[in-house]
Amino acid sequence: MKYVVVLTGAGMSADSGLATFRDSGGLWEGYDINEVASADGWNRNPEKVLEFYNTRRKQAFEADPNEGHKALVKLEKKFDVSIVTQNVDDLHERAGSGNVIHLHGELRKARSVENSEHVYDIGDKPIRLGDTAEDGAQLRPHIVWFGEMVPMLEEGIRVVSQADILIVIGTSLVVYPAAGLVDYAPGGIPKYIIDPSTPELYSFHGWEHIKATAAEGTPKLVENLLNDDKKIE
Numbered sequence: 491m492k493y494v495v496v497l498t499g500a501g502m503s504a505d506s507g508l509a510t511f512r513d514s515g516g517l518w519e520g521y522d523i524n525e526v527a528s529a530d531g532w533n534r535n536p537e538k539v540l541e542f543y544n545t546r547r548k549q550a551f552e553a554d555p556n557e558g559h560k561a562l563v564k565l566e567k568k569f570d571v572s573i574v575t576q577n578v579d580d581l582h583e584r585a586g587s588g589n590v591i592h593l594h595g596e597l598r599k600a601r602s603v604e605n606s607e608h609v610y611d612i613g614d615k616p617i618r619l620g621d622t623a624e625d626g627a628q629l630r631p632h633i634v635w636f637g638e639m640v641p642m643l644e645e646g647i648r649v650v651s652q653a654d655i656l657i658v659i660g661t662s663l664v665v666y667p668a669a670g671l672v673d674y675a676p677g678g679i680p681k682y683i684i685d686p687s688t689p690e691l692y693s694f695h696g697w698e699h700i701k702a703t704a705a706e707g708t709p710k711l712v713e714n715l716l717n718d719d720k721k722i723e
Contacts, residue, residue: 491568491569491570492569492570492654492655493569493570493571493572493652493653493654493655494565494569494570494571494572494653494654494655494656494657494715495571495572495573495574495649495650495652495653495655495656495657495675496562496565496571496572496573496574496656496657496658496659497573497574497575497576497650497656497657497658497659497661497671497672498573498574498575498576498577498582498658498659498660498661498704499575499576499577499658499659499660499661499662500576500577500660500661501659501660501661501685501686501703501704502556502558502559502575502577502581502659502660502661502704503550503553503577503579503581503660504660504703504704505556505557505558505660505703505704505705506553506554506555506556506559506579506581507553508549508550508553508579521538521542523636524636525538525539526538526539526542526543527633527635527636528635528636528637529635529637529638530637531635532630532635536619536628536630537619539630539631540616540617540618540619540630540631543597543617543631543633544616544617546578546597547597547598547614547615547616548614550578550579550580550581550597550598550614551598551613551614553579553581554581554584555581555582555584555585556581556704556705557705557706557708557709558659558660558684558703558704558705558706558707558708558709559581559582559584559585559587560585560586560709561708561709561711561712561713562582562585562587562708562712563585563586563587564712564716565712565715565716566587566588567716568716569655569715571587571588571589572589572590572591572649573587573589573590573591574591574593574646574649574650574671575590575591575592575593576593576594576661577592577594578592578594578595578596578597578633579597580596580597580598591642591645591646591649592642593634593640593642593643593646594633594634594640595631595632595633595634596632596633597631597632597633598611598612598613598614599611599612599631599632600612600617600621600623600629600630600631600632601623601629601630601631601632602622602623602624602625602627602628602629602630603627603628603629603630604623604625604627605623605625605627606641608623608624608625608627609632610623610629617629617630617631643671646671647671647674650671650672650674650675651674651675651676652676653675653676653679654676654679655679655680655681655682655715656672656675656679656680656681656682657681657682657683657684657711658672658681658682658683658684658685659683659684659685659704659707659708660684660685660703660704661685662685678696680698681696681697681698682697682698682699682700682711683697683698683699683700684700684702684703684704684707684708684711685699685700685701685702685707686701686702686703687701688701
């Protein structure tokens, strides 16, 4: 069984109605990204950061997986599939994908500010100042902020380096270190990019560009892969 690795970014969730920072000039409903997505922002105003992520968490839970998410689940009928996502929502999981690696954390989880191993699934519940982990420390969003280490990066590199087919959906490939994952793909494998615009700063040598949104382009590519006996065998 061939191994398909899918890298997904904000464009994947945008088709489910979740806005992106890039589309809104670095603002999210009036919040400056540097104020709510960095350790410095947390240290200056943790209540504002919690408010921001509490709102995002609710929005994510009210969103539904789109046709792109659902199509990736169908790939598992004939392929071994891993999804490496920059998104912090759980739309891939709710669609039914079985192996999802979250590079930038997960909205539905909280963790101790003192011990990153104390992680809790809170669903769509808010985090408030005074909510604590088992070690007595304040809970914070289980999100990788700008300037922080990306704990799952090594796992992302591992799966990409083993891919037989690589698919990139809805990401500009300009945010590092996630964008550098494509460099670990084995040479000569089929590679696809699904994006309505031409991704910035990237060479298309050896890639097939499907100029469509995630919800439009993913089902078409999945159908082609499932029906192409040469790629399945």
